[in-house]
Amino acid sequence: MTIYRLFDEPVFPDPIEADPDGLLAVGGDLSPERLVAAYGQGIFPWYSDNSPILWWSPDPRLVLDPASLHVPRSLKRVLNAGRFHFTLDQAFAQVIRACARSPRPGQNGTWIVPAMVSAYERLHALGLSHSAEVWSGGRLAGGVYGVALGSVFFGESMFYAEEDASKTAFVLLARWLRSRGCTLIDCQQTTAHLLRFGAREITRLEFLRRVAHGLTSPALPSRWTSDGAGA
Numbered sequence: 001m002t003i004y005r006l007f008d009e010p011v012f013p014d015p016i017e018a019d020p021d022g023l024l025a026v027g028g029d030l031s032p033e034r035l036v037a038a039y040g041q042g043i044f045p046w047y048s049d050n051s052p053i054l055w056w057s058p059d060p061r062l063v064l065d066p067a068s069l070h071v072p073r074s075l076k077r078v079l080n081a082g083r084f085h086f087t088l089d090q091a092f093a094q095v096i097r098a099c100a101r102s103p104r105p106g107q108n109g110t111w112i113v114p115a116m117v118s119a120y121e122r123l124h125a126l127g128l129s130h131s132a133e134v135w136s137g138g139r140l141a142g143g144v145y146g147v148a149l150g151s152v153f154f155g156e157s158m159f160y161a162e163e164d165a166s167k168t169a170f171v172l173l174a175r176w177l178r179s180r181g182c183t184l185i186d187c188q189q190t191t192a193h194l195l196r197f198g199a200r201e202i203t204r205l206e207f208l209r210r211v212a213h214g215l216t217s218p219a220l221p222s223r224w225t226s227d228g229a230g231a
Contacts, residue, residue, distance in 0.1 A: 006055070010034035015042050015057035015208065022058035029053070030119035032126060039147050039154050040215060042208045044188065049113050059204035062187040062194060066178035070198035071171055078164045079171070084134035084141060086172045088224040092124045095131040095143035099157035112157060120156070123147060127222030129156075132173035134165050141165035144173055148222075151183040152214035167193065180221060183214045 004013045006028030018024040024043060028034055030053065038044060038055060047054040071079070078084075100112035123129035130153075131145040142165025146155040153173075160166035174185060174197070187194050190201060202210075 006034075006053075010037045012038060012041055012043055012055065015204065018057045018059070018204075022056045023054060024057050025055040026052050028055070030115055032119075032122055032128070035119060035123060035147070036128065036149065039149050040211070042186075042204070042211050044154065044156075045116065046111050047113070048111055057204060058189065060190075060201035061204060061207040062190045062199050062201055063207060063210070064174065064185040064187055064194070064197060064199040066174055066182050066185060068198040068200075069171065069174045069178065070196070072196055075164065075167055075171065078168060084136055084165060084168050086169070086226055087133045087135065088173075088176070088226045089124075089130055091133050091140055091143065092129070092131040092145065093121060094140055095133060095145050095159070096120055096157075098140070098143065098159040098161070099145065102157075102159040120145065120147075130224050132169045132176075134169045134172070136162055136165070142167075142169045144169045146186075148220045150215035150219050151181055151217035152186065152211055153177055153182055153184070153220065154186040155188065170197065176226065177220070181218055182220060183217055184210050186211075 003023060004025040006025050010031065010033040012025060015024055043055050043057045045053055046056050096117055100117060120129045129145060129147045131143055133143040134141050141162040142160035144155060144158040146153055158166040158170060187199050
């Protein structure tokens with residue numbers, strides 16, 4: 001398979017041409033224009049400190065239809081107990097940095113390198129990337145961040161500093177997104193706990209079709225507020 005090299009223009013090859021692992025292209029930059037172009041074509045950056053920027057479009061792709069969200073019984077008890085307070089876009093910088101620090105099974109180091117942090121903070125300032133947070137006793141206990149284009153939310157990463165906090169943040173975010181007309185949550189890669197929430201694998205072709213539809217649907221708001229929602 002051919003791996004494409006990107007240059008100055010924020011354009012990408014057809015994601016159908018990605019290699020079997022999903023790697024499509026190398027190089028380019030993390031400008032807002034390029035990131036928006038990438039997500040709009042179902043492509044995302046994922047690389048490490050000692051690597052050039054790598055661009056991916058996996059097949060299959062894990063997604064969650066917001067209407068299909070399943071909350072396990074044990075997590076329902078956590079939600080009903082009111083342990084956490086839920087907010088949106090109140091601590092984006094803290095969330096992305098906490099995600100960068102979180103150890104990942106099977107990974108040596110983090111893919112959320114400093115250049116990625118800066119790039120997504122720029123997107124956040126433009127109203128295109130967002131965070132969901134849960135707090136416990138005034139302390140940030142967990143969170144999720146990602147990119148919103150059209151009616152699609154592209155999840156990037158989550159973290160927890162307290163048991164069940166990232167799960168709570170994800171579930172409350174998914175409920176909020178559903179209430180705002182979100183048509184698809186991109187989970188990128190398959191994990192057991194996301195499958196338990198009702199996520200499922202679809203082909204790249206189906207994913208690209210769903211993204212294209214989402215880009216022409218009524219868009220999610222650029223300013224996010226939890227409107228007093230909580231767990």
